[in-house]
Amino acid sequence: MELKGKVAIVSGAAEGFGKAFAEVLLLKGCKVCLCDINAPLGQKTTGIFEQRFGKENAIFVTCDVTVAEQFADVFKKTKLEYGKIDIVVNNAGVANEKEWRQTIMVNLIGSMQGTELAVKYMSKENGGHGGVIINIGSATGFEPVFFMPAYAASKHGLIGFTRSWSVSKRNEANGLRFACLCPAFAETNLIRFTEGTTLSNSTAEALLKEIGVVKMSQVVESFMELLADESNNGAVLKLTLDDGAEYMYRDAR
Numbered sequence: 001m002e003l004k005g006k007v008a009i010v011s012g013a014a015e016g017f018g019k020a021f022a023e024v025l026l027l028k029g030c031k032v033c034l035c036d037i038n039a040p041l042g043q044k045t046t047g048i049f050e051q052r053f054g055k056e057n058a059i060f061v062t063c064d065v066t067v068a069e070q071f072a073d074v075f076k077k078t079k080l081e082y083g084k085i086d087i088v089v090n091n092a093g094v095a096n097e098k099e100w101r102q103t104i105m106v107n108l109i110g111s112m113q114g115t116e117l118a119v120k121y122m123s124k125e126n127g128g129h130g131g132v133i134i135n136i137g138s139a140t141g142f143e144p145v146f147f148m149p150a151y152a153a154s155k156h157g158l159i160g161f162t163r164s165w166s167v168s169k170r171n172e173a174n175g176l177r178f179a180c181l182c183p184a185f186a187e188t189n190l191i192r193f194t195e196g197t198t199l200s201n202s203t204a205e206a207l208l209k210e211i212g213v214v215k216m217s218q219v220v221e222s223f224m225e226l227l228a229d230e231s232n233n234g235a236v237l238k239l240t241l242d243d244g245a246e247y248m249y250r251d252a253r
């Protein structure tokens with residue numbers, strides 16, 4: 001997929017994966033709308049990108065992805081600013097078992113909302129040019145995870161949701177494709193929030209040591225692989241330190 005001149009929306013882009021995805025898209029010549037619930041950090045990140053890549057290539061919109069009107073506003077503003085939308089990355093996520101309803105709301109419902117909006121704006125039948133939706137799942141979406149049941153459920157759901165969209169013939173005709181990136185532990189602040197799990201700090205440290213922590217560069221590389229290959233519809237790519245990137249599903253089925 002030629003990325004130069006494409007327009008992307010990345011949710012949860014103030015820090016972590018979202019910031020790295022926005023950065024690589026800008027590096028490849030895309031225009032990017034970064035959105036995040038954390039307005040001060042989102043504005044700071046976007047300001048840095050504006051300086052590096054040009055003020056005209058990055059915008060920030062404050063958005064809680066669980067609030068439908070706010071997420072819709074992100075799409076409206078991006079279309080208004082850049083005239084089209086080609087890539088949507090549903091990345092915003094939390095890992096909090098005590099606030100498990102919120103975990104489902106952000107990780108699953110928020111990403112579903114972002115996908116629905118992407119389909120609305122990018123479908124050829126609505127005047128769009130087609131495009132790609134990348135949902136950020138997790139390696140917890142394939143197996144039981146005793147210390148994060150709600151989080152794991154949100155990611156199991158997101159994988160099923162993404163695959164279900166990918167098998168629709170109507171979406172194929174609309175030029176849309178759908179893929180899911182599923183990393184194991186990776187080096188962001190998310191994995192430092194152990195109060196959000198049922199683990200003690202020492203058990204969490206031991207687990208991180210045992211499973212290992214994937215580097216951000218590996219996550220970005222896998223993200224780019226899903227984006228670049230236009231035949232990737234329905235692909236679910238798992239990324240672990242031990243096995244690297246492996247397709248759990250390659251095609252829409």
Ligand SMILES: NC(=O)C1=CN([C@@H]2O[C@H](COP(=O)(O)OP(=O)(O)OC[C@H]3O[C@@H](n4cnc5c(N)ncnc54)[C@H](O)[C@@H]3O)[C@@H](O)[C@H]2O)C=CC1
Nearest residue numbers: 012014015016017037064065092093138183185186188190
């Ligand atoms: N770090 C890890 O080990 C892994 C993370 N993931 C997933 O990757 C995605 C990104 O996570 P990280 O970068 O690690 O976390 P992070 O905590 O570094 O970044 C998450 C971003 O999402 C934003 N956010 C949270 N709730 C939001 C909401 N309601 N609306 C809009 N923005 C919101 C935060 O403000 C933050 O900027 C998440 O979906 C997470 O579940 C998946 C596998 C592994």
Ligand SMILES: CCCCC/C=C\C=C\C(=O)C/C=C\C/C=C\CCCC(=O)O
Nearest residue numbers: 095138139140183184185190191204207
């Ligand atoms: C121990 C740290 C606790 C805090 C964790 C917070 C967030 C984690 C988010 C993830 O998405 C982590 C993803 C995967 C880790 C769990 C199981 C990995 C199984 C890997 C495998 O299949 O080999």
